[in-house]
Amino acid sequence: MDLHYKVTFDECKKHTPIPLYIHNKRRRIGRRNGEVISCSPKEREALLAFKRGLTDDNGDLSSWRGDDCCNWDGVGCRKTTGHVISLYIYGGNRGLRGQISVALLQLRHLRYLTLSGCGLFGRISQNLSNLTNLVYLDLSFNSLLLDDLNWLSNLSSLSHLDLSDNNITDANWPQRILKVSSLKELLLAYCHLSDGTYSEEYLFVNSSSSSASLSSANLGGNDLTLRTLGWLSNIRSLVYLKLSANQLDGVVPHSIRNLTFLEHLDLSHNKLKRVAPGSLENLSNLTLLDLSYNELGQPLMELTGNLSCKALEELDLRFNKLSGLPPDFVQHRQLVELHISYNSLDGILSKTTFTKLDNLKWLDLSSNDALSISPFWNPPLNLNNLYLSSVNVGPKFPPWIQVLEDLWRLGLSSCGISDQVPNWFWNFSTALTDLTIPDNQISGTIPDLFSGQLRSIDLRWNRFYGPLPEFLNHTRSLKLSHNEFSGSISSICKLSSLVTVDLSDNLFVGMAPNCWENMTNNIQSLNLGNNSFSGEIPESLGLLEIVSKLYLNDNDFSGKLPSSLKHCNNLELLDVAGNNLTGTISEWLDGANYTYLKYLKFRQNKFYSDIPQEICNLTQIQVLDLSKNNLSGKVPKCLNNFVSLLHTNSVYGPSPIYTSFMYLDSPHMLVQWKRKESLYEGILWLLKLIDFSDNKLTGSIPRELFQLKGLVSLNLSRNALEGNIATDIGDMEMLESLDLSRNHLSGAIPTSLAQLSFLQILNLSNNNLSGRIPTSTQLQSFNESSYAENAQLCGSPLPLCPGDAVSPPASNPGESDEERRNGFMSFSVMQDLFISMALGFVFGFWGLMVSLMMKRSWRISYFMFFDRIGDWAYVKTAIFLASFRRN
Known part of the structure; x- marks a missing residue:
């Protein structure tokens, strides 16, 4: 599996800390013989010229005023002389942009220069070589063009160089880097680097002499091959080497064993097939080895047999094709973290596997479907994190868990367990913080949990039953869906720290508690769907001002939507489908400001009146389902306000709120799609759908609706719509499903409908359409039911139109006498040709036969x-x- 990712600022700086004095925003000015020492006017003007060359939207450089630049944020001066020796600007909020002014060259005493994430662009000047005192240079996370790195050779004191996330096109970059003999830390991640055009002999000689001090190199996220790994292996001073997300393809070579001082080696996210025997045998100082996300296809025991790294603490082999059983790793007793998930391991883990790894804290064997763990297994006693998802652990509940008294996180999803939870389980470890055991057949009741550290509980898709227990107040995530819990849910009203609550698909009945004011500051996702809650929706739900996902679907809620929901300005998803709600949509929208709402499902309720114009204020909407209600009036013309549906290539990906917090799930929703209800989870943001079916809508279909080029599914069926289908419908180029059936539409089917190359579902039946079905590969691929019950509609796949019957060539009404004569002449010529061919065959064949018989x-x-x-x-x-x- 290839997984390309961007390194974060913090990750790129790992093992290369910025000197502490650069972080000082304000520095004390120095004194000499009792006098105050301030920066020189020349250097002050240079800094102001640099500032003038930048656009500063957020005022990052607002402190740069006054006579003494030594008091400006990010500027550091030498105490004795007042010369500027450090300049630190990190524009992580992207409020800065512009070019590097040549005025910076006036700062001749500059030793530490950091301009990271400042939106800088343009070509780097060779004059940068004039800053000969530079020790630390960081221009990372910009858009600079570096087509010639020759200027680096003049920076004889440079020890730290970070040009990550820029565009380096210098084909001789390896030689340029090796010339900097003082360099200790090199970061060139995501710079579009290729192997370059260099001399192997030159690099072999110079890599061991010129860069003898280089200890850390981060070259991740480029287009480098194993050729680069060859010359890097001659830099024997390397301690940290990161080559992740490159084009390393094939066998890890023997040459890497030359890096005997290496402690951290990251070759992840490449296409490596195998680790050559002996290639890692000399790396006795290695503490971290990351080979994850490759295509390693050898037996795991063969790979680990090559590891003589007795200092190894972290081994990451996730997402490969490794086979066989995990060995005991006896020679790696210092292991702290071991990740072998998503491979092809098989067999049964023996009783003693991993037992001697006394330091092991993290073990992940998840998603090795053919691997089984014996009920008599003796796990490492000091484990803090254990993940065995999709590993055969059942059918009995594993008894060996109770010896793990220091366990923090336990993951046993889809492990084939079909047993009751033993009584000891809920109290076996007071240290347990995260419990994840979904997708099994585990049964039993849950006692009240008044002690311990549990913060995250995931018991979904099991057979737990009984009342909802009392949970600890510091619980953050509670996922109990698809079980058989019953009774009241009022016990969760005390959990003020909850962020995610999923109680859907259980047997809860009665009124939903009106106690949500206790959770106003934390809860962001609440799912009560598919239960039997009745009565009105609690008014206090509107106090959840930061809630982003609210599922109340498939219950027996009645009455109107509470007006307090108008305060939920952060809503991105609201699903109240399958209830008995009434009232108008206008009441719900009145005064509300749903700026972020993307997924709205009111399906199968009793909402009445028209679809208000205010609904077009939901400009970010992607799924709008108002089907199976009592809505009347016309389809609003302003639907082209839905910005996210206007474009074929949407830039509206998942909101950061879904990926930035560990307790939040991605949005999911049951959607009527391609004639059946389907669950969209994780990829819901890709779906763009409008469904107004099964209402009482009248009037024509507004042409503005057909401007939604990014729409994937449109359903207006079972209404009373009339008029023609506009030719603009051909502009909806992403449309995959179109249902306009059971209306009063008339006129011809637009020929532009044949342009919809992605169309898979089409239903125009039960209308008053007329004329010939346009001819195209697409439209003729649908069966008769797509066009049925349109009395005046004809043409394939329906019966042929009048005049389409197969018959001898007939003259067209507008055909001239000359055209008819030419047609007759063409037919006569063809007839004569066929007759001549037949006579030639007869005489030729029988001529040969007669000759053979006579002679x-x-x-x-x-x-x-x-x-x-x-x-x-x-x-x-x-x-x-x-x-x-x-x-």
Whole structure:
């Protein structure tokens, strides 16, 4: 699996800390002989010229005023002279942009220069080599062009260089880097680097001499191959080497064993097939080895047999194709973290596997479907994190868990457990913070949990039953869906720290508690769907001001939507489908400001009146389902306000809120799609759908609706819509499903409908459409039911239109006499040709036969000729088959 990712600022700086004095925003000015020392006017003007070359939207450089630049944020001066020696600007909020002014060259005493994430662009000047005192240079996370790195050779004191996330096009970059003999830390991640055009002999000689001090190199996220790994292996001073997300393809070479001082080696996210025997045997100082996200296909025992790294603490082999059983790792007793998930391991883990790894804190064997764990397994006693999802652990609840008294996180999803939870389980470890055991057949009740550290509980898709227990107040995530819990849910009213609550698909009945004011500051996702809650929706739900996802679907809620929901300005998803709610949509929208709402489902309720114009204020909407209600009036013309549906290539990906917090799930929703209800989870943001079906809408379909080029599914069926289908419908180029059936639409089917190349579902039946179905590969691929019950509609796949019956060529009404004569002449010529061919065959064939019958010598010669051809073919075939069998 290839997984390309961007390194974060913090990750790129790992093992290369910025000197502490650069972080000082304000520095004390120095004194000399009792006098205050301030920065020189020349250097002050240089800094102001640099500032003028930048656009500063957020005022990051607002402190740069006054006479003494030594008091400006990010500027550091030498105490004795007042010269500027450090400049630190990190524009992580992207409020800065512009070019690097040559005025910076006036700062001749500059030793530490950091301009990271400042939106800088343009070509780097060779004059940067004039800053000969630079020790630390960081221009990372910009859009700079570096087509010639020759200026680096003048920076004889440079020890730290970070040009990550820029565009380096200098084909000789390896030589340029190696010339900087003082360099200790090199970061060139995501710089579009290729191997370059360099001399192998030059690099072999110079990599061990010129860069003898280089200890850390981050070259991740480029287009480098194993050729680069070859010359890097000659830099024996390397301690940290990161080559993740490159084009390393094939076998990890023997040359890497030259890096005997290496402690951290990251070759993840490449296409490596195998680790060569002995290639890692000399890396006795290695503490971290990351080979995850490759294509390693050898037995795991063979790979680990090459590891003689007795200092190894972290081994990451996730997402490969490794087979066999995990070994005991006896020679790696210092292991702290071991990740072997998503491989092809098989067999049964023995009783003693991993037992001697006394330091092991993290073990992940998840998603090795053919791997089983014995109920008599002795796990490492000091484990803090254990993940065995999709590993065969059942059918009994594993008894060995109770010895793990220091366990923090336990993941046993989809492990084939079909047993009751033993009583000891809920109290076996007071240290347990995260419990994840969904997708099993585990049964039993849950006692009240008044002690312990549990913060995250995931018991979904099991057979737990009984009342909802009392949970700890610091619980953050509670996922109990698809079980058989019953009774009241009022016990969760005390959990003020909850962020995610999923109680859907259980047997809860009665009124939903009106106590949500206790959770106003934390809860962001609440799912009460598919239960039997009744009565009105609690008014206090509107106090959840930061809630982003609210599921109340498939219950027996009645009455109107509470007006307090208008305060939930952060809503991105609201699902109240399948209830008995009434009222108008206008009441719900009145005064509300749903700026972020993307997914709205009111399906199958009793909402009435028209669809208000205010609904077009939901500009970010992607799924709008108002089907199966009592809505009337016309389809609003302003639906082209839905910005996210206007474009074919949407830039509206998942909101950061779904990925930035560990307790939040991605949005999911049951959607009527391609004639059946389907669950969209994780990829819901890709779906763009409007469904107004099963209402009482009248009038024509507004042409503005057809401007939604990004719409994937449109359903307006079972209404009373009339008029023609506008030709603009052909502009909806992403449309995959279109249902306009059971209306009063009339006129012809637009020929532009044939342009919709992605169309998979089409239903125009039960209307008053007329004329010929446009001819195209697309429209004729649908069966008759797509066009049925349109009395005046004809053409394939329906019966042919009048005049389409198969018959001898007939003259067209507008055809001239000359055209008819030419047509007749063409037919006559073809007729004569066929007659001539038939006569030629008859006379030629029988002429040969008669000659053979009358002349005996000819007959003998003729058949002997065919005998020789048959013998030749037989011999050749026999020789070929014999040769084939030998091969």
